[in-house]
Amino acid sequence: MLPWKRAHRPLAALLLALSVALTPAAAATADSATSESAPHSGWNDYSCKPSATHPRPVVLVHGTFGNSVDNWLALAPYLVHRGYCVFSLDYGQLPGVPLFNGLGPIDKSAGQLDTYVDNVLAATGAPKADLVGHSQGGMMPRYYLKFLGGADKVNALIGLAPDNHGTTLNGFAKLLPYFPGAEDLLSTATPGLADQMAGSAFLTKLNAGGDTVPGVRYTVIASRYDEVVTPYRSAYLDGANVRNVLLQDLCAVDLSEHLAIGLFDRIAYHEVANALDPAHASPTNCASVFS
Numbered sequence: 001m002l003p004w005k006r007a008h009r010p011l012a013a014l015l016l017a018l019s020v021a022l023t024p025a026a027a028a029t030a031d032s033a034t035s036e037s038a039p040h041s042g043w044n045d046y047s048c049k050p051s052a053t054h055p056r057p058v059v060l061v062h063g064t065f066g067n068s069v070d071n072w073l074a075l076a077p078y079l080v081h082r083g084y085c086v087f088s089l090d091y092g093q094l095p096g097v098p099l100f101n102g103l104g105p106i107d108k109s110a111g112q113l114d115t116y117v118d119n120v121l122a123a124t125g126a127p128k129a130d131l132v133g134h135s136q137g138g139m140m141p142r143y144y145l146k147f148l149g150g151a152d153k154v155n156a157l158i159g160l161a162p163d164n165h166g167t168t169l170n171g172f173a174k175l176l177p178y179f180p181g182a183e184d185l186l187s188t189a190t191p192g193l194a195d196q197m198a199g200s201a202f203l204t205k206l207n208a209g210g211d212t213v214p215g216v217r218y219t220v221i222a223s224r225y226d227e228v229v230t231p232y233r234s235a236y237l238d239g240a241n242v243r244n245v246l247l248q249d250l251c252a253v254d255l256s257e258h259l260a261i262g263l264f265d266r267i268a269y270h271e272v273a274n275a276l277d278p279a280h281a282s283p284t285n286c287a288s289v290f291s
Contacts, residue, residue: 001247027192033120037049041081042086043077043086044087045085045137048086048139049175051083054083054085056155057121057129058132058276059088059089059113059132060089060137061113061140061141062089062102063135063138063262063275064103064192064193066100066135067090067101070099071137071263073263074263074264074266078269079276082273084276087120089112089116092192102137102192103193105195105202106136106191108149110147110150117154119239128153129153130158131158132159133154133157133160133271134159134261134263135161135173135229135262137159137166138160139206141157142157142211143205146213151214155220156217156275158221158276159219160268161226161262162220163196164234165207165234165236166235167196167198167228167234168231169197169228170227173197173198173199185197204219206224211238211239211242212238214240216241216243217275218243218277219233219271220237220242220244221271223246223247223254223261224243224247226258226259226261228258232251234268236252250284250288252286255285269283269288270282270291271284
């Protein structure tokens with residue numbers, strides 16, 4: 001083995017351990033009073049009844065390290081303003097790690113989504129919901145659709161920079177075999193991250209036999225500048241009822257990367273609105289930031 005590989009073994013393990021160990025400490029300084037049970041600016045309102053114009057509730061699914069509030073401070077009001085009943089959940093929590101979610105095993109997170117969608121449908125009286133997810137939140141629901149019966153309860157899945165076929169994290173995944181113990185630490189400490197690595201057992205199972213299931217419409221909105229889902233084309237899906245969209249094809253000067261596309265990009269949001277209501281879609285372009 002090369003000397004530099006031996007030298008980097010402890011360093012890699014240390015960095016991975018610190019990233020997990022410091023998460024609770026950082027979170028402790030934030031406001032811990034976030035819950036999907038209380039309404040925020042008009043969303044998570046369980047008295048909301050879908051209208052004839054927008055007959056399905058929209059469930060927002062946050063990304064890795066996100067939560068039911070912070071990930072949606074812009075998109076949730078955007079959709080509420082357009083007349084949708086909007087809901088968001090927390091999933092993938094780890095013991096002792098507040099606020100930063102989406103870190104648990106993704107198959108277990110899909111089970112949490114299953115329960116949450118059932119509760120939303122029961123409260124609203126709607127037969128189906130639409131799902132909008134960012135990053136892991138755009139990929140994880142596919143497990144729910146494919147293995148947990150979600151296809152009978154969901155009309156559309158819209159992913160903002162979803163890692164549908166995993167990520168190399170700009171080559172980081174390819175380096176892990178050179179650092180014995182790093183992969184085990186990653187899997188033990190944050191299984192939700194390990195599941196998203198290209199070639200993981202979870203993704204192999206998820207994508208076996210095809211990316212989609214019948215009866216669900218899929219939209220993927222990706223950015224050329226995504227530095228987390230790499231390469232960005234790994235976000236795209238193959239199959240029936242799929243529309244893959246590159247943000248820069250809609251607005252060439254949109255520089256949004258992985259976080260921005262979910263947190264505040266109104267060009268991406270306009271395309272989300274189009275995907276939720278394709279019968280009344282309007283062209284998405286650079287001027288959509290004002291719509």
